[in-house]
Amino acid sequence: MLVDEALKYGKRVLFEAGVETPLLDAEVLLAHVLGARRMDLYLEPKRKLKEEELKSYMALLERRRSRVPVAYITGKKEFYTLEFFVKEGVLVPRPETEFLVEEVLKRISDIKEPKVAELCCGSGAVAVSIAYFKEDALVWASDISETAGEVTLHNASKHGVEGRVRFLLGDLWQPFEEKGLKGFDLVAANPPYIPSGMLQNLPPEVKREPREALDGGPDGLDFYRRIISGASKFLKPGGSIVLEIGHDQGEKVSRLLESHGFQEVRIIKDYGSFERVVAATLAGRG
Numbered sequence: 101m102l103v104d105e106a107l108k109y110g111k112r113v114l115f116e117a118g119v120e121t122p123l124l125d126a127e128v129l130l131a132h133v134l135g136a137r138r139m140d141l142y143l144e145p146k147r148k149l150k151e152e153e154l155k156s157y158m159a160l161l162e163r164r165r166s167r168v169p170v171a172y173i174t175g176k177k178e179f180y181t182l183e184f185f186v187k188e189g190v191l192v193p194r195p196e197t198e199f200l201v202e203e204v205l206k207r208i209s210d211i212k213e214p215k216v217a218e219l220c221c222g223s224g225a226v227a228v229s230i231a232y233f234k235e236d237a238l239v240w241a242s243d244i245s246e247t248a249g250e251v252t253l254h255n256a257s258k259h260g261v262e263g264r265v266r267f268l269l270g271d272l273w274q275p276f277e278e279k280g281l282k283g284f285d286l287v288a289a290n291p292p293y294i295p296s297g298m299l300q301n302l303p304p305e306v307k308r309e310p311r312e313a314l315d316g317g318p319d320g321l322d323f324y325r326r327i328i329s330g331a332s333k334f335l336k337p338g339g340s341i342v343l344e345i346g347h348d349q350g351e352k353v354s355r356l357l358e359s360h361g362f363q364e365v366r367i368i369k370d371y372g373s374f375e376r377v378v379a380a381t382l383a384g385r386g
Contacts (some may be wrong), residue, residue, distance in 0.1 A: 101154055106130055110161050116166040120303075125170055129160045132174045167304035180229040184255050189247035192314040193225040198292050199228045199368060199376045200344045204288050207340045207379070208234055211285050217334060218242070219272050219289040219327055222313060224252025224265065226288060231261035241283075242275050243266040244312070272323070273330040282334045290344035291323035292316045312381035320346055321353070329354050335385030340376060350375035 101109070110126030119125055127138045131154045134140075134149075144306035149157065163173050171177040177184050180201050181191040186192055189191050204226075208214040213236045218227045221241035241252055249267045256265040276282070293316040294302070306314070309368040316322055324343065331341055341362060343351050350367040355364050362380035370376040 101150050102145065103130070103141050103147045103149065106154070106157060106178045107141060107366050110157070111155045113161055117167070118304075119164065119167070122251065125164055126161070128170055128174065131159055133160065134158045156336055165307065168285045169305045169308055172308065177223075177225075179225045180233075181369050182225075182229060182232060182259060184197060184223055184225050184228070185245070185251060185258060186223050187251060188308070188351060189245065189310055190251050191222040191309050193223055195369050196374075196376055197226065197344055199370055200288060200290055200342055201226055201233075203342050203377055204230055204286060204378050205233055208237060208286055209344065212236060213238060214285040215283060216240070217281075217284045217287045219287070220291045220313070220323070221252050221267070222248050222290075224248070224267075226290065227252060227265050228255045228259050229262045230288075230293070231256070232259050237264060239265045240268055240276070240281060241265060242270060242272070243373045244269070252302060272326055273334065276334055284335050284339060286340045286342065287327075287331050287335055289323075289327055291327060293320045293323065293344075293349060295320040316346075319330055320349060321356070324349075324353050324356055328353075328360050328362075332361055332382055337382060339382050340379060342379045342383070345375060347376075349375040350378055353378045354380075 107126050111123045114122035114125055127141060130262040131138045133153055160173055167193055171186045171294040172188050177186050177193050180198050184193060216230055216237055216239045217292045221227050221243045224241055227239045227241035231237050234351045249269050252267050292314050296315050296318055354365045357380045361383045363383050365380040367375050
């Protein structure tokens with residue numbers, strides 16, 4: 101089978117399986133098998149696949165046909181221009197979460213050696229991106245999942261920031277409390293925020309991701325309540341909190357922040373004009 105034939109075949113198989121982006125996914129999987137870039141597939145469309153290459157491609161197509169996320173199949177996902185290792189057991193980094201990183205970097209840009217806490221770190225994409233693009237930042241990343249810790253530390257090493265990204269295993273503020281860590285310049289989190297009753301309506305790919313990274317409780321706000329209510333104990337006066345939110349949660353999360361001593365609350369929209377991030381400052385600067 102030739103490269104262009106393999107792409108056509110993959111596109112058809114994935115389209116029939118209901119995959120939203122069949123051609124793109126076929127390109128990514130074939131490029132992964134060949135160790136090439138997607139554009140290379142179109143530079144050599146008549147290249148004949150070796151038997152092992154074709155066998156591997158067919159196996160990956162079958163996994164994708166069963167709606168396993170592409171990132172779990174290839175073991176990688178680009179985020180904030182960096183390539184991250186991912187595997188089953190951690191949430192796949194989303195492009196919209198880049199708005200969270202962007203806001204964090206703005207807020208710590210003029211702080212020397214800022215101390216940042218990231219809760220619900222998952223793959224470590226946010227923590228590692230912060231440390232990578234703010235070269236004197238110290239980031240403590242926490243998660244209740246041991247798999248998240250393994251993947252976060254792998255990604256920190258992959259991008260050369262292992263000395264400035266530390267992983268804490270535990271439930272939200274618990275490991276910070278146990279280790280006496282406080283005085284942070286900024287707290288960031290992309291917590292589970294999907295209402296429990298809506299989980300059954302998620303796309304098949306998302307259902308393959310860890311439920312504990314998605315389920316935000318009955319109204320989707322359980323983790324915001326716990327994070328926000330404890331944040332003032334760990335932040336410096338005048339420190340910032342930056343949270344990713346669901347598209348209709350901006351007002352509710354803003355009110356939670358204001359009720360716990362935060363001010364200058366801002367709701368930031370993504371390129372689709374959906375509410376994506378809420379950021380605020382803890383009262384008491386100076």
